[in-house]
Amino acid sequence: xxxxxxxxxxxxxxxxxxxxxxxxxxxxxxxxxxxxLGGVGANLITAGSAREALDCLLKKEIALVLIDVCMPELDGxxxxxxxxxxxxxxxxxxIFVSAVNLSDFDRLRGYEYGAIDYVPVPVMPExxxxxxxxxxxxxxxxxELEVLNRDLEHRVALRTAALQEADERKNEFLAMLGHELxxxxxxxxxxxxxxxxxxxxxxxxxxxxxVIRRQVEHLVRLVDDLLDVSRITRGTIAIRREPTLxxxxxxxxxxxxxxxxxxxxxxxxxxxGTEQLIVNGDGSRLAQVLGNVINNAAKFTPEGGRIYVNVSxxxxxxxxxxxxxxxxxxxxxxxxxxxxxxxxGRPGDRSSGGLGIGLALVKRxxxxxxxxxxxxxxxxxxxxxxxxxxxxxxxxxxxxxxxESSVGADRALxxxxxxxxxxxxxxxxxxxxxLEMAGHExxxxxxxxxxxxxxxxxxPEFVILDIGLPNMDGYDIARNIRExxxxxxxxxxxxxxWGHQEERDRTTAAGFDAHLVKPVGEELFLELARIxxxxxxxxxxxxxETLESADV
Numbered sequence: 272x273x274x275x276x277x278x279x280x281x282x283x284x285x286x287x288x289x290x291x292x293x294x295x296x297x298x299x300x301x302x303x304x305x306x307x308l309g310g311v312g313a314n315l316i317t318a319g320s321a322r323e324a325l326d327c328l329l330k331k332e333i334a335l336v337l338i339d340v341c342m343p344e345l346d347g348x349x350x351x352x353x354x355x356x357x358x359x360x361x362x363x364x365x366i367f368v369s370a371v372n373l374s375d376f377d378r379l380r381g382y383e384y385g386a387i388d389y390v391p392v393p394v395m396p397e398x399x400x401x402x403x404x405x406x407x408x409x410x411x412x413x414x415e416l417e418v419l420n421r422d423l424e425h426r427v428a429l430r431t432a433a434l435q436e437a438d439e440r441k442n443e444f445l446a447m448l449g450h451e452l453x454x455x456x457x458x459x460x461x462x463x464x465x466x467x468x469x470x471x472x473x474x475x476x477x478x479x480x481x482v483i484r485r486q487v488e489h490l491v492r493l494v495d496d497l498l499d500v501s502r503i504t505r506g507t508i509a510i511r512r513e514p515t516l517x518x519x520x521x522x523x524x525x526x527x528x529x530x531x532x533x534x535x536x537x538x539x540x541x542x543x544g545t546e547q548l549i550v551n552g553d554g555s556r557l558a559q560v561l562g563n564v565i566n567n568a569a570k571f572t573p574e575g576g577r578i579y580v581n582v583s584x585x586x587x588x589x590x591x592x593x594x595x596x597x598x599x600x601x602x603x604x605x606x607x608x609x610x611x612x613x614x615x616g617r618p619g620d621r622s623s624g625g626l627g628i629g630l631a632l633v634k635r636x637x638x639x640x641x642x643x644x645x646x647x648x649x650x651x652x653x654x655x656x657x658x659x660x661x662x663x664x665x666x667x668x669x670x671x672x673x674x675e676s677s678v679g680a681d682r683a684l685x686x687x688x689x690x691x692x693x694x695x696x697x698x699x700x701x702x703x704x705x706l707e708m709a710g711h712e713x714x715x716x717x718x719x720x721x722x723x724x725x726x727x728x729x730x731p732e733f734v735i736l737d738i739g740l741p742n743m744d745g746y747d748i749a750r751n752i753r754e755x756x757x758x759x760x761x762x763x764x765x766x767x768x769w770g771h772q773e774e775r776d777r778t779t780a781a782g783f784d785a786h787l788v789k790p791v792g793e794e795l796f797l798e799l800a801r802i803x804x805x806x807x808x809x810x811x812x813x814x815x816e817t818l819e820s821a822d823v
Contacts, residue, residue: 287414289313289407290331294324294350295339295368304337307396311403321345321353328354333363334410335403337390340369364406366390452493455486462486491790496632510639514664515554517582517589518543523554524561525580532569532578539565543582548589551664552640560636563629564593564657571655572597584663588642591659600648600655608646609634630657637661684800686710690731692722692748693766694740702735709796719743719751726757733799734758738767738778746781753782762803766791 291313293304301317308315313334318324321344324336336354340347347367354360366388387406390399462479465471471479521543532539550557561580568578572595581592600608609630630646637644642661648654689711693699696717703713714729716722719740726734734752738745745765752758765778765786778786785802787795 287411288332289334289410290316291403291407292316292318292324292327292333292336294318294321294336294342294347296320296342297339300339300368303394304399307394307399308403311400311407313407321350324350325353328357328360333360335364335366335406337366337368337403340367364388364410366402366406368392368394452490455489458486459483487790496629510553510556510636512551512553512640514549515552515557517548517550517591517661520550520552520554520557520561521580521582521591523558524565527558528562528565528569532565535569535572535574535576537569537572537575538577539580540577541580541582543580546584548582548584549664550589550640550661552661556636557640557661560633560659561591561593563633564659567629568593568595568597568655568657571595585660587663588660589663591661592656593659594654594656596654598655599651599653600646601651602648605646605648609644633657633659684709684711684796684803686712687732687799687803688712688714688729689733689735689799690714690716690722690725690729691735692716692719692740692745693735693737694718695737719745719748722748723751723755726752726755730757731761732803733762733764735764735766735795736783738765738769738774746777749778749781749783762799764799764802 289312291308291311293301293308293315294317295301295304296319298319301319305315305317316327316331316333318327321342324338327333328336336351338347338350342350345353347369351365351367354363354365364387368390369392388402390402459482462482465479466476521541525539525541529539565578565580572578576596578596579592579594581590581594583590583592634644637659640661642659644660645658647656647658689706691699691702691706691713693702693715694717699715699717703715706713714725714731716725720743722734722736736745736748740748745767749763749765752761752763762785763783765781765783766789767774767778767786768789775786785798787798
C-alpha cells in the first residue's frame with residue numbers, strides 16, 4: 272500500500288483531508304488510475320488487495336473507494352459488502368471498475384453490495400474524473416454540513432443554557448418582585464386600617480400617614496426602575512445632556528438616598544476635593560445612577576457600617592468611587608454583578624430586598640454617557656467598591672437647577688376650577704379631595720363623554736385628564752375639548768403611566784399643556800401653577816354671568 276500526494280484544489284474547507292482509495296491487484300492499473308485522477312484535489316491511496324484495502328480503511332478516513340471487481344481472494348463485491356458493514360463507511364461512495372461485460376443481474380448484485388456507480392474498461396479518463404469529482408464534491412459538502420451542524424448544535428446548547436439561566440433569573444426576579452410588592456402593600460393596608468379606626472389619636476394618624484407616604488415612594492421608585500429597564504431595552508430612554516457639575520450630582524444623590532443609611536445608623540463620608548469637575552451629561556439620570564450605587568452599598572452594609580464616596584480626576588475622566596464595609600461580592604459574581612436580575616446577597620437571603628435591576632441600570636446609563644463602571648471586591652465580608660468613570664467636559668458648567676421645595680406646594684396655585692377626568696373612581700375621588708383641601712373647586716368625570724358634558728357648565732380652568740380611558744381615550748377627549756369654546760383657553764394636563772418621549776410628543780400634538788407621569792404628589796400644584804394659561808373672558812352658562820380668571 273502506498274500514498275501518492277497530489278496538489279490540492281481550493282475548497283470551502285481547506286484543512287479537510289480528502290482521501291481516495293484505489294484498489295486493484297494489478298500495479299499498472301493503479302498507476303493509470305493515479306495519472307487520470309491526479310488533478311481531483313485529493314490524496315490518492317493505493318491498495319493491491321482487498322486485505323490491504325481493509326487495513327487502510329481502518330487507519331484513514333476515506334471519501335471514495337475505486338475497486339476492481341475481479342480480484343483474487345476477495346472480489347470487489349465481497350470487499351464492498353465488508354466495507355458497508357463498518358459503521359463509518361455505510362455511506363462512503365464506492366465505484367466498481369470492471370473489464371468484463373456485466374449483466375443487469377451483475378449490476379444489481381453490485382448495487383446490493385454497496386456500489387454507487389460503475390466504470391467499464393477501457394476507462395475513459397474524462398468520465399472517471401467527472402464521476403470522482405462529483406462524489407468528492409458531495410463528500411466535501413457533506414462534511415462541511417456536518418461541521419456546521421456541530422457548530423449549530425454547540426451554539427444551540429449554549430443558547431439553551433443561557434435561556435435556562437435567564438429563566439431561572441426571571442423566576443427569581445418574579446419571586447423578589449412579589450416580595451418587594453407585598454411588603455409595602457402590607458404596610459399601606461395596615462396603616463389605612465389604623466387611620467379608619469375611631470379611637471385613633473392624632474399622633475397615630477400622622478404616623479400611619481407617614482408610613483403610607485414612605486411606602487408609596489418606595490413603590491414609585493420600584494416602578495420607575497422597572498420602566499427605565501423597559502425603556503433602555505427598547506432604546507426609548509431619553510438622555511438630555513448638558514455641562515453639569517459633578518459636585519451637584521453627588522449632592523443630589525446623597526440627599527435622595529440619605530434615609531437609606533440614616534435609618535441603619537450607617538456613616539456616609541463624601542470626599543470631593545476642591546477642583547470643579549464637569550461632565551456633559553443628564554444630571555438627573557447621573558444622580559439616579561449614583562443614588563442606586565449608594566442605596567446598594569447601604570443595603571448590603573450592616574448597621575453601623577461605613578460608606579465612602581470619593582470623587583477625583585482620573586486623567587481625562589472623573590472617577591466616582593463608592594466604597595462600603597459590607598458583605599462583599601464573591602469573585603465569581605463580579606463579572607455578572609451588572610447583569611439584569613442578578614442578585615448578590617447570600618443564597619435565600621431576601622431581607623435586603625431589591626430586584627436585581629439597580630446596577631444593571633447603572634451600567635447602561637453610564638455607558639449611554641460614554642463612561643464605564645467597574646466593581647471590585649476581595650470577597651465575602653470584605654466590602655465592595657463601585658467605580659463610575661465619566662469623560663470630563665472642559666467648558667464652563669451649567670449648574671443643576673435646585674429642586675423646588677414641596678413645602679407649601681399646594682399654595683403655589685391660586686384657587687381655580689379643576690375638572691378631573693379619571694375612570695378609576697378611587698383615584699379620582701382622592702385627587703378631588705386633595706385639590707378641594709387646597710381651596711380649589713373640583714368636578715369629577717369618570718368618562719370622556721361625561722367630561723365633555725360637564726365642560727360647558729363648569730367652565731374649568733384646568734382639566735387633569737387620564738390618557739388610558741376606555742372607549743374614548745384622553746387624546747380624543749383633548750381634541751374635543753380644544754374644539755369647544757370653553758376648552759380653547761383651558762389648561763390641559765395629561766396624566767399617564769407612560770413617560771417616554773414618544774408619549775410626550777403625542778400629548779403635545781393632541782393639545783395638552785403638560786404631561787405628568789403617575790403617581791403625582793405635591794408637585795402637581797407646582798406644575799399647574801407653572802403652566803397655567805392666560806384666560807380670556809368667558810361666559811358661565813349656568814349662572815348667566817361673565818367671569819374673568821385671574822392670571823398667576
